[in-house]
Amino acid sequence: MPRNTIKKTVKKIKKPKTMNSKQNNKQKIDDDESIDSEYLDELENQKPQNISDKSDSEIDETEDNRRLRLAKQILQQTKQELQSKKNDDFFQDHHDIHMNDEDKRLNVALLEKFAEKHTIYQSQIQKFDRQFNRETYKGHLRAITCTQVDEFAKHMYSCSKDSSIIKWDLETKKKEFIQREVGKHGDGHYDEVLTISLNFDGKILASAGKDHSIKLWDTTSNKLIETLKHHKAPIYGVKFGYNSNNLCSISCDRTFIQWDAAQRAYIDTFFGHSTEANDIDCFNADDFLSCGYDRQMIQWKTKSGGQLLYSGHQQSIDCIRAITLDTFATGSVDSNINLWNVKKRKPLFELNKPHGDRWITSLGTIYNSDLLISGSYDDNLNIYKVTNKDIIKVRSLQSFGIINHINVFGDKILTVESQEHRLGRWITSTKSKNIIVLYL
Template sequence: MSSFFTLPASAKKRKRPQTTDQPPAKRNAAPKRNESRDESISGSDASDDDAPAARNRTDDLSSSDDEEFANEDPAAKRIRLAEQYLANAQKEVLDDVGFDAKDVDLENLRSRMGDRLKEDTAETKGKLYRWIAQDLDWTGAAQRVTRLDGKSVNGVAVQGRSIYVAGRDGAMSRWEMPLPEPPMRDGKQVGRVRKTLKRVAYTRGSRKEKRNRDYKEHTAAILCIAASQDGKFVATGGADNKLIVWDATTLKPLRVFTQHRDSVISLAFRRGTNQLFTASKDRTIKIWSLDELAYVETLFGHQDEVVDVCALAQEKCVTVGARDRTARLWKVVEESQLVFRGGGAPTTKRKAVAKDTDSATDVSGGVEQRAYNEGSMDRIACIDDETFITGSDNGSLSLWNIFKKKPVFTYALAHGVDPPPTALELSADELPDESVRGEPQPRWITALRAIPFSDTFVSGSWDGCVRAWRVSEDKRRLEALGPVGHVAGNLTKLLDGEDVLSPEATQTPSGTVRGVINDLAIIDRGDRGKEGILIAAAVGREHRLGRWQTRKEVKNALVVFEVARKSVGAARPNGDGTGLVVVVDEEFGGFD
């Protein structure tokens, strides 16, 4: 027996009777409805004969349409007329404008979403996908210099508009980048424009509390600093064996960890998480979860102090072990490690340009420099999950691939060499022999940072320049892009109190930074670097781990470079392309 629920769809459709002998009033009769509903829904149940507005909208219909939709109910007719009106309006717009803006917007959205999906997929797989080095105006980078009092500056970290600085005297401060220029109104800017960095938070430890186990700040030099990607935490490691987690906004200590048995030298957050890796002189790497403020695990394997650590999105990290001359890839989940052995000297010699310490002049005469042996691997930076860069005390940058135990490529003397000391400095004789001078010595790689999943990275030493580099498309070579900022720009003159724009200053060749670049931080500006990148450099009188290099005449400083894209135009605060340097004198503080 069939019913309404078992009948086919065609049989379920209810049709009006086709008889014409029935009076129109009876054919259009409808059940009584609530009067309040009729008032609230204006004419929703009215027929064609009772709706003059509907008749006016259908005057232009042809007689064939009337015959085709003779049995159409009023509700369906209103929907059909509305769709027809929208189609006619869209046709008129297309005839006038020539294109459909909706289609263009959808196409642009599909293109952007497709590019974003490709980038997210490449980043998930740990592949290099951003080739941006050639699109950046390195020499036209604008510079902001903030001079800091106290002892040498050891670390710098950047998160959003905040820059965190830590020093040898146990002080830490948060600086805020200036906001973009205010909007224009009637041809004038609304409000004032602040072009300098502003210190918004500050804290410092005290050596007097060294024996106080409940003291929640550093009692010795801060050697490293890192900021979480979500802007909640800042972590610092010091020579007092402490790892301290701070609130990123107020710089109030949240938790102090003392599990390391020696100085904490380097920190790295796992990308996109609050998982933290710490490297120490006790030859271990420890893993922490800052969401729970808890210790997780310890990694063993290095034969010397672990001086640098770097991590990307996966649960892995890479480290360098100083004088054991190894880089190690730690696979935390698999509980295994890969060892990459350095040492020795570059296999090929090249014509190196040795530069004087206080200027960019060539002191080698373009002669071929000998290769220097690698004594210590000091710095490391990840390009992607398969490629990383190391920097050594022989001044070389090495490109590594996880599928090969030896460097894929080595760039020797990346920051040149120091001229040998004079004979008078080396000998107590009144007229010393020049033969005691010795040979020029390479400048160490003291800082190294890369933009994750891109071909771009920067390095620092004490030659007066932050240098930019790129990885070739086949990921088998390193190519120099030159110094960041104007090498002939005048930080030396400026810090000595001379006019930065004077003719004498602009004619004097000098580096952009004076002192030892102890740390670098690099982030994108805008959505994935649409506006360029920002580089922050911690410049001090001494090396962060010792006094092998001491420059008493140098002023400790925080130097910020704003590198714009070439297509957008380099950021030049003074508008004349000279890269005006802004200096702010602020006290950095020290121990009580």
């Protein structure tokens, strides 16, 4: 396979790969942390001085619950400031030199999204027990490989093997080409685009594929920001951590690489897979999941450089999705879906052949919920209820072709129906027209 011969100096951020046990014992902050802990500690220290004793519930609360409580406190304070500012005559003619009202409203919206994603387990399955209508989007010439929807469900992004990337308006269905099919000497990708990911505020889109490079795009201007090069083989997955610009990528070169998208910089390379890695997802800002042809799943802790390995499938694992902070699901070429807990090396539950003898080509979920959706190429989109010990099939929706990707937002399902598998031509279908389908 030809290697990219274009070399570019990239700013490198030095970071220790591992920590010894003494340092780990001294570390007071969990690896799952996604809010600036110094700010949270400062906020907690702002409590009234006459409150000297903590309640039993505060003493026993976990670090995750503490961050959630403080995030809600920040949100409430911001709302109160906006309300007092609205009622204050002085602020009707003067604006905060550090942050205007619009910026604060955006902060409130982002904090609400954070609180929604990190609340304790919520049931979502009842939203999908209804009649669905199919709305289709067509614009790519070849198989569509991946889609992304922004936090506010205003825009959708899609990529394809025709090397194009399209930005869609979900209200008007109008499309804008971020990248059309280009030649080898263009600024964009010159080969198949296999994966895309949006950062937390929807302003940066990362794309990658067979040309071994990651492109960062400004979603406002649709212009290229930067090209990141470090992989030596096709890149099968990129993923932003929740609420951060921490970007991670997996590749056929068997590496897991961490990047800082805000600084446009390479951070570190990790090793773990013995063959190519196929898919990637995240638990939070710093903890990621990957799966591969080696039948292994790896949890990557990018802060400490640690990793946990899991195994249980008999063949290559094509897709992986985090369900809650400690559970995830995998779909494999062995036709099974497995449910996992991060504390156990073996699966909690194995759902045998929900699509018959066909591969599980994609999984979708609403994070921190009981919803799981699977796709294959048997003309069915399966919806499941997930408990802490099993996966229960609830219903099926009609689909066509090969389901290469599934996104779930609100009470809507976004799928990709393609004529061939996203990573190759091992399986093909003539039932699809290479379209995006929105179930609403």
